[in-house]
């Protein structure tokens with residue numbers, strides 16, 4: 001139970017950095033008006049476009065837009081974008097406005113767990129399914145039948161993280177490190193639990209790294225002294241990047257296995273490729289690796305359309321919205337039809353196969369990616385799916 | 393022993409960076425008496441300027457450092473016009489708040505212009521580490537220490553040995569009376585904000601290579617600068633340097649033996665002790681009024 | 684007599700109350716003029732208006748045949764006004780030498796020359812060159828304030844109650860110095876409550892009462908007026 005209290009969306013922890021600056025985030029502007037046009041369906045996008053998750057919100061919006069631009073079955077979809085401003089109240093208001101503006105069949109909604117919690121009662125009131133990629137475990141654990149998630153939740157993904165270290169790398173003397181944000185603390189607790197279940201007790205634990213810590217040498221000295229054979233980090237991007245960089249500069253050659261923050265192209269940009277040698281990370285999906293022909297085709301199309309490298313958020317949101325659009329093309333006419341179909345159908349997406357576990361979690365896949373020191377693009381080294389990501 | 397020595401070296405290197413941050417803060421304090429709480433955000437602005445210039449031309453930062461200083465000078469004068477002059481006859485706390493607000497505006501501007509993620513600026517000369525026996529130190533840290541030493545010495549000489557430095561001090565002590573001996577106080581104050589901000593910008597350009605820039609990265613720096621100046625002695629340059637070193641030694645050396653959280657706690661306990669034993673700071677307040 | 688400083692019908696208000704009403708006076712070159720008045724008469728207000736600390740509501744303020752009402756304080760000073768304020772206001776954290784140096788706008792050699800001259804005018808200061816402003820005695824601070832006001836080699840020196848807080852002996856010394864200053868080419872406008880001493884060292888005087896100039900004339904003539912005798916000279 002301690003875990004569920006601490007576990008947060010894999011993005012949630014980032015709000016600490018931006019919490020003080022709310023001014024921009026308060027703008028509740030619908031970017032395009034929701035005037036009813038003659039379209040086959042109305043599927044609004046309600047995401048953080050401004051405010052401090054604007055990078056993540058922008059990715060997932062692009063993913064959704066890309067699906068909506070290519071709706072199957074020749075359907076035309078009306079999809080105005082509503083900005084939540086990266087705030088819970090902004091999200092609830094924006095969703096209310098979006099859903100009352102037309103006859104929605106579903107809505108594509110925020111990556112931000114805090115916003116999701118605020119939007120869930122609104123969805124229940126309008127009885128409209130929400131398509132999300134927010135990682136916050138509890139949003140599918142509270143019996144709201146309108147939540148559909150297309151990325152794995154943090155609880156599952158941390159199992160993959162821990163199993164890779166113990167079972168594949170065969171490391172048993174682990175240094176477990178996290179920052180002091182909600183994101184860091186949540187991941188730390190989950191990893192610790194998972195390592196215990198795998199029969200490993202970390203030789204060094206430190207969850208007291210303030211996110212503005214600059215010099216990591218005392219931490220690294222303690223890790224060295226502990227005799228650890230692997231470093232496991234769950235943290236927001238900046239301190240994680242400093243740990244990795246300074247470890248490499250100090251000649252520490254232990255493998256470092258990180259949480260997904262380091263996979264974002266904006267985070268890998270902080271490194272020289274050589275600094276990423278023997279560095280790995282978990283990630284829900286890694287389209288930038290172009291691991292399969294299908295993903296490659298999609299990633300190239302995304303780059304052409306938006307001029308950016310895609311990330312796992314964009315792909316997860318694309319697959320989620322595309323699944324809904326496919327079900328609409330197959331005959332789902334009302335929100336209730338769609339909800340029932342999302343609940344029972346299986347869908348072959350670009351990243352993976354999606355199937356609800358009965359609670360609205362459709363994605364149970366995670367990748368472990370590693371860098372070889374020659375490029376900023378990682379390679380997929382391990383895939384975890386479904387039952388792999390549950391530990392008894 | 394080697395580890396301990398290495399940690400002390402690392403601590404001194406980080407302390408030099410913090411001293412550079414505190415230097416611009418002291419500059420404005422010495423010349424206007426104003427506490428500029430946008431200082432840390434201005435440090436970030438300098439870091440972003442270096443990131444931006446670095447992305448335009450793939451050259452070491454040492455070549456465009458002067459340009460960063462010029463850009464930041466203009467920003468500092470703008471800050472003075474916006475946040476200081478309109479409030480010049482109000483109590484100091486008003487300026488404190490207005491600069492704090494300017495800092496928040498800057499943080500938002502960073503998000504809009506550069507996004508919420510962290511960026512790294514190019515190194516001063518080159519990346520890599522230099523070895524001295526078993527001790528290693530990054531080239532950037534050496535560069536930071538050298539730049540810090542040069543600027544600290546220059547600032548000290550400016551304030552104590554030059555006519556303009558004396559006038560800046562006179563203006564800080566009694567602006568109206570400074571004008572009444574012929575000193576163009578308003579122009580000097582604007583220039584002071586410009587120079588203090590240029591110093592912040594240079595600090596930011598150097599820090600942004602090793603420690604990145606991100607929108608809220610300036611907040612702890614404002615706090616460190618303030619703490620350094622308070623423990624060192626209000627307005628004392630030497631004091632600010634010592635204050636910066638104390639902060640970094642706690643962060644780097646003490647935290648190797650206890651947890652980061654405990655090291656932070658011990659730092660603040662030490663601060664309290666200093667206040668009890670020497671309320672005027674280590675280097676004392678030179679200036680007093682006769683009772 | 685060419686008017687160095689010409690003030691015409693100057694009115695100054697502090698909010699709803701006036702502190703100066705239609706004050707008209709002039710100081711010519713080569714003379715020392717006393718401004719006499721009881722506490723609150725408006726002497727300091729007049730000085731602050733001349734240097735630009737205060738903005739008059741109406742009236743003219745001319746220095747060297749130039750309207751200076753639109754100029755900032757430092758511009759008026761640089762035109763040739765020296766100001767030794769009430770309460771001295773030396774820079775407390777600057778040394779005695781620095782207090783003098785900041786007020787010189789000339790090259791290094793000239794700066795040293797003028798500082799030396801201040802030291803020869805006030806030998807007590809010379810012995811305390813490296814002391815900080817706040818560490819001086821009240822009398823020494825007064826000397827420093829006057830010395831500082833002279834650093835720009837002003838055409839007009841404004842002395843606001845230089846004897847305040849000084850021993851009678853020291854006050855005499857300071858006031859005696861005024862003749863020397865005038866002889867060196869600087870006119871003096873002196874605000875004083877000690878009327879006897881002021882009239883002794885000045886050529887002319889104005890008497891200020893509740894913001895209005897009620898009497899004007901040569902020092903000698905004023906010394907003999909009944910009003911001045913009654914009000915200020917205790918007889």
Ligand SMILES: Nc1ncnc2c1ncn2[C@@H]1O[C@H](COP(=O)(O)OP(=O)(O)OP(=O)(O)O)[C@@H](O)[C@H]1O
Pocket residue numbers: 697701702720721722723724725726727728729769876
């Ligand atoms: N800042 C102020 N606000 C309001 N009233 C003021 C202010 N300064 C002075 N006064 C008032 O203006 C009048 C003239 O004051 P001023 O200081 O000019 O007198 P003074 O002749 O210099 O007196 P003293 O000999 O005591 O120095 C007084 O009544 C005083 O109370």
Ligand SMILES: [Mg+2]
Pocket residue numbers: 726727728769843844
């Ligand atoms: Mg007075």
